[in-house]
Amino acid sequence: MSTHDTRPGSAGGADTPGPLHGGPDEDYTPEQLAAMSREDLDMLGARYDGVEILHVDPGPEPGSRMEKRAVRQVGWTFAGAGIAALLFLVVYAGSGWFLPEWNWATEGTTWSAMFNPLLGLFMGLAFTLAGVGLVLYTKKLLPHETAVQDKHDGSHFDRVTTGATLVGGLHNSGLQRRKLLTRSLGFMGAAFGLMLIAPLGGMIKNPNKGNPLGRTNWAEGVRLLRDNGTPIRPGDQQPGSLETVFPAVPGGNLQSDAATMLIRLRPEQLAADRPKEGQEEFGYGDYVAYSKICTHAGCPVSLYEQETSRILCPCHQSQFDVTQGAKPVFGPATRSLPQLPITVDDEGYFVARSDYIEAVGPTYWNRERI
Amino acid sequence: MAATATAPGAPTSRLGKAATEFDDRLIVAGPVRRTLNKVFPDHWSFLLGEIALYAFIIALLSGTYLTFFFDASMTEVPYEGEYDPLRGTEMSAAYASALDLSFDVRGGLFMRQMHHWAALLFVAAIVVHLLRIFFTGAFRRPRESNWLIGVVMLVLSLLMGVTGYTLPDDLLSGTGLRIISAILLSIPVIGTWAHFAIFNGDFVGTEIIGRFYIAHVLIFPAILLGLIAVHLLILVKQKHTQFPGPGRTEHNVVGNRLFPTFAGKATGLLLVCFGVVSALAGLVQINPIWLWGPYNPAQVSAASQPDWYIGFLDGSTRIFPAWDINLPGDYTIPALFWPTVVVAGAMFTVLALYPMIERKVTGDTASHHLLQRPRDVPVRTSLGVMALTFYFWLMLAGGNDVIADKFDISLNAMTWIGRIGVIVLPPIAYTLTYRICLGLQQHDREVLEHGIETGVIRRLPHGEFIEVHQPLGPVDEHGHGQLAYGGAPVPKRMNHVGGARRAIRGFFTPIESPAAVELEQQRDGRELAAGETTRELTGSGRPSDGGRPSDGGRPQDARD
Numbered sequence: 001m002s003t004h005d006t007r008p009g010s011a012g013g014a015d016t017p018g019p020l021h022g023g024p025d026e027d028y029t030p031e032q033l034a035a036m037s038r039e040d041l042d043m044l045g046a047r048y049d050g051v052e053i054l055h056v057d058p059g060p061e062p063g064s065r066m067e068k069r070a071v072r073q074v075g076w077t078f079a080g081a082g083i084a085a086l087l088f089l090v091v092y093a094g095s096g097w098f099l100p101e102w103n104w105a106t107e108g109t110t111w112s113a114m115f116n117p118l119l120g121l122f123m124g125l126a127f128t129l130a131g132v133g134l135v136l137y138t139k140k141l142l143p144h145e146t147a148v149q150d151k152h153d154g155s156h157f158d159r160v161t162t163g164a165t166l167v168g169g170l171h172n173s174g175l176q177r178r179k180l181l182t183r184s185l186g187f188m189g190a191a192f193g194l195m196l197i198a199p200l201g202g203m204i205k206n207p208n209k210g211n212p213l214g215r216t217n218w219a220e221g222v223r224l225l226r227d228n229g230t231p232i233r234p235g236d237q238q239p240g241s242l243e244t245v246f247p248a249v250p251g252g253n254l255q256s257d258a259a260t261m262l263i264r265l266r267p268e269q270l271a272a273d274r275p276k277e278g279q280e281e282f283g284y285g286d287y288v289a290y291s292k293i294c295t296h297a298g299c300p301v302s303l304y305e306q307e308t309s310r311i312l313c314p315c316h317q318s319q320f321d322v323t324q325g326a327k328p329v330f331g332p333a334t335r336s337l338p339q340l341p342i343t344v345d346d347e348g349y350f351v352a353r354s355d356y357i358e359a360v361g362p363t364y365w366n367r368e369r370i
Numbered sequence: 371m372a373a374t375a376t377a378p379g380a381p382t383s384r385l386g387k388a389a390t391e392f393d394d395r396l397i398v399a400g401p402v403r404r405t406l407n408k409v410f411p412d413h414w415s416f417l418l419g420e421i422a423l424y425a426f427i428i429a430l431l432s433g434t435y436l437t438f439f440f441d442a443s444m445t446e447v448p449y450e451g452e453y454d455p456l457r458g459t460e461m462s463a464a465y466a467s468a469l470d471l472s473f474d475v476r477g478g479l480f481m482r483q484m485h486h487w488a489a490l491l492f493v494a495a496i497v498v499h500l501l502r503i504f505f506t507g508a509f510r511r512p513r514e515s516n517w518l519i520g521v522v523m524l525v526l527s528l529l530m531g532v533t534g535y536t537l538p539d540d541l542l543s544g545t546g547l548r549i550i551s552a553i554l555l556s557i558p559v560i561g562t563w564a565h566f567a568i569f570n571g572d573f574v575g576t577e578i579i580g581r582f583y584i585a586h587v588l589i590f591p592a593i594l595l596g597l598i599a600v601h602l603l604i605l606v607k608q609k610h611t612q613f614p615g616p617g618r619t620e621h622n623v624v625g626n627r628l629f630p631t632f633a634g635k636a637t638g639l640l641l642v643c644f645g646v647v648s649a650l651a652g653l654v655q656i657n658p659i660w661l662w663g664p665y666n667p668a669q670v671s672a673a674s675q676p677d678w679y680i681g682f683l684d685g686s687t688r689i690f691p692a693w694d695i696n697l698p699g700d701y702t703i704p705a706l707f708w709p710t711v712v713v714a715g716a717m718f719t720v721l722a723l724y725p726m727i728e729r730k731v732t733g734d735t736a737s738h739h740l741l742q743r744p745r746d747v748p749v750r751t752s753l754g755v756m757a758l759t760f761y762f763w764l765m766l767a768g769g770n771d772v773i774a775d776k777f778d779i780s781l782n783a784m785t786w787i788g789r790i791g792v793i794v795l796p797p798i799a800y801t802l803t804y805r806i807c808l809g810l811q812q813h814d815r816e817v818l819e820h821g822i823e824t825g826v827i828r829r830l831p832h833g834e835f836i837e838v839h840q841p842l843g844p845v846d847e848h849g850h851g852q853l854a855y856g857g858a859p860v861p862k863r864m865n866h867v868g869g870a871r872r873a874i875r876g877f878f879t880p881i882e883s884p885a886a887v888e889l890e891q892q893r894d895g896r897e898l899a900a901g902e903t904t905r906e907l908t909g910s911g912r913p914s915d916g917g918r919p920s921d922g923g924r925p926q927d928a929r930d
Contacts, residue, residue: 034379049407051627054617069881092477105452105473119480120652124645131641138634145631149409149623151609151739205571207562212572213555227668244668254446256548256573259668292668297552297687297706298573299545300670314672315549316688317771317781330782332687334694334705361573362552364562368700 050150057144070140077133088122214359216258223248224350231349237264240306259292276325282341289340290326291360296333298362410632411612411625415502422495424643428488441467442583444576461664468538484651493679506741508611514725521722533586544665545674556704614857685767689788748807752800759799814860818853
């Protein structure tokens with residue numbers, strides 16, 4: 001409905017709507033609509049959308065005590081939300097300006113300890129009050145109506161006509177007859193699919209090449225170092241104690257599989273010690289060294305109860321008995337902790353005699369094969 | 371053409387003119403009217419899905435803020451931020467930037483905690499929403515597609531949680547990552563390959579934080595956003611389900627129009643959700659990463675627990691027996707495979723396929739838009755409670771070390787309690803729920819037949835004492851009610867059918883005159899009495915035109 005209808009260059013078509021144009025605009029002239037009240041227009045539109053307003057419970061009477069009260073409530077709630085939002089701003093921007101510094105890690109004042117809770121309090125209050133105000137508004141001041149909307153099932157007419165259009169297209173394409181086209185399209189689709197996922201091949205790495213899962217940085221003659229990098233001599237540890245040790249290679253204390261527990265057994269533990277078959281010589285004197293990486297899910301088994309000789313994994317509560325070759329005695333773990341063969345070098349420091357003879361850490365499907 | 375200014379009904383206000391200009395260009399008046407007129411049923415349980423949506427919005431907004439500061443890199447750097455106890459410590463750039471977010475960015479800790487709380491609320495709201503859908507049968511035809519999308523979104527939200535939990539690279543998240551790595555490795559045949567593809571080698575490598583980061587901030591949210599859009603479009607297209615009640619049928623929706631009532635309430639709920647999450651973010655500390663320290667494969671803290679929604683997998687892993695399966699040829703199926711990959715896979719597969727399974731078993735292939743009360747479908751309800759018992763028992767088992775510590779119970783005993791309970795408790799839950807459902811059903815029918823217990827005892831002329839029952843509708847010569855159960859709540863107290871005067875409005879002081887209320891009630895009562903002869907008390911809410919919900923799987927009790 002433009003007011004200015006000269007259209008240079010578009011004189012070709014007539015400016016009249018086609019025969020299928022119309023809909024409700026044909027049923028109701030602008031004059032008819034202009035004569036209807038706003039409420040009637042609302043109901044009319046609703047009826048066109050399949051909605052019937054069954055019942056309207058008007059809001060509180062204008063000027064009544066109920067209305068004034070509700071308006072007061074809603075108004076104060078919104079005002080409270082605004083105040084809380086401003087207080088948030090004051091705390092956020094004012095800290096370190098006219099309020100004490102907010103940074104609690106360095107300052108450690110009462111205000112800095114209150115900074116984050118206050119932000120939460122005021123933002124929480126602001127949002128909650130705004131929401132409560134809106135709900136109160138809807139419940140107490142708006143008319144309550146009960147409306148019914150019709151739910152339509154699928155239309156048979158639509159199905160049949162859409163089907164005809166689709167089948168017509170398929171028929172015209174002739175794909176059912178032209179078998180060569182169908183096959184070449186299928187072939188092209190499959191090839192395209194493969195081509196598009198092929199670049200993901202860059203992510204693939206062979207887990208069996210060089211046995212990365214089965215090897216650690218331990219090797220013959222590699223010293224056992226504490227986390228702070230100092231080597232260990234026999235006698236440094238109290239009987240019954242445990243120390244976590246790492247291989248003496250660069251970054252050894254951050255290797256994910258190399259962490260090892262060096263345990264000095266008490267005399268009675270030593271007497272009861274039943275190492276795994278073929279690994280009787282892996283210890284050195286009253287010292288034994290076991291992998292710290294749980295054979296269940298890979299957590300560091302850290303809790304050593306020397307009274308019972310048990311090592312507990314805090315993740316899933318697997319328990320290993322140090323005097324039985326670190327065999328799992330309770331919980332979900334199935335394999336013993338691998339034992340590191342140790343000895344002492346010329347200078348009297350602990351060294352590994354070789355790498356672990358089996359893969360450390362969680363079990364995987366072909367672990368026994370590589 | 372004539373000038374529009376004189377046309378009848380043409381807008382005269384500025385706003386009206388602007389709207390006309392707008393509609394001239396975009397032709398939106400029709401769709402907008404249809405949208406504003408859309409009717410939404412009014413029930414609190416229909417808001418649960420909305421809470422999930424709002425929590426997602428909060429997570430999206432706060433998460434975007436976090437990306438301005440977070441550095442998803444595993445390069446080792448010495449920490450030089452504000453937090454004294456860790457200054458000088460070598461840590462990954464990811465952890466250092468997460469610490470900076472908490473200590474050096476004004477309000478950064480607030481946003482980080484808001485993100486975490488929103489994520490927890492997101493999953494929780496999805497789960498509660500799912501339970502509502504399940505127990506009321508809202509997943510039945512034609513809504514199976516939305517059920518499937520919902521389950522996929524639940525799985526995605528768990529993946530979002532797991533990847534997000536890993537990002538700060540502190541000791542707790544690193545421990546979680548180690549377990550994820552072990553779970554991947556435990557999958558037969560493809561496990562090692564999948565691990566090397568995802569981690570770019572053996573655990574832990576230098577890529578994983580960056581890869582999880584892009585999955586967490588781009589891939590998963592993008593899929594989730596798309597699915598949310600489809601979920602909502604289907605919802606709008608299929609229209610909402612509703613509980614049976616007066617005037618409600620399979621072919622209509624009774625409630626409020628979108629504008630203004632529903633929009634007002636929904637926006638109110640959005641604001642309250644924002645409010646609750648912001649309050650939690652400021653007032654309730656969550657995941658204080660500075661206390662855990664940087665990740666170190668050789669360190670762990672006791673009571674390392676995942677976020678609540680992964681707790682059930684932690685629990686199943688803790689109580690699963692040490693059963694490696696050794697196959698010929700030195701192949702192994704690790705014990706870890708069953709309680710993690712298989713349990714989670716089976717749970718979500720059954721969940722996703724449940725609508726199809728139920729349809730197959732009950733043979734109910736009809737379209738349903740009226741919801742069922744859980745008591746009316748005892749088999750489904752009992753199955754649901756059984757599954758919930760299983761789930762929550764596993765979740766509890768995920769904290770068995772904490773329970774053992776706090777209640778001074780042996781840790782090994784807790785493991786065994788978990789093992790026995792997970793087998794024994796679900797069937798008990800099933801049986802109990804089934805009996806409760808049948809009892810509730812019977813009580814409904816009893817009230818429909820004999821009326822509401824009034825508590826009035828009357829002595830008959832021959833000396834017998836009876837309790838007077840208030841029938842809900844017309845009775846036959848034996849005094850038995852004629853109302854059929856319609857799937858809606860049956861009034862069980864006199865007050866439910868107007869036995870007492872309504873309460874006078876006002877919280878501390880009455881804001882209306884008690885005398886006026888009394889008069890109003892008397893007037894209503896007279897009208898009620900006048901209409902009593904023709905009126906059928908359909909307090910049971912029998913749908914008027916045969917819109918009775920199907921008996922989907924409910925055993926038909928042979929009552930006369």
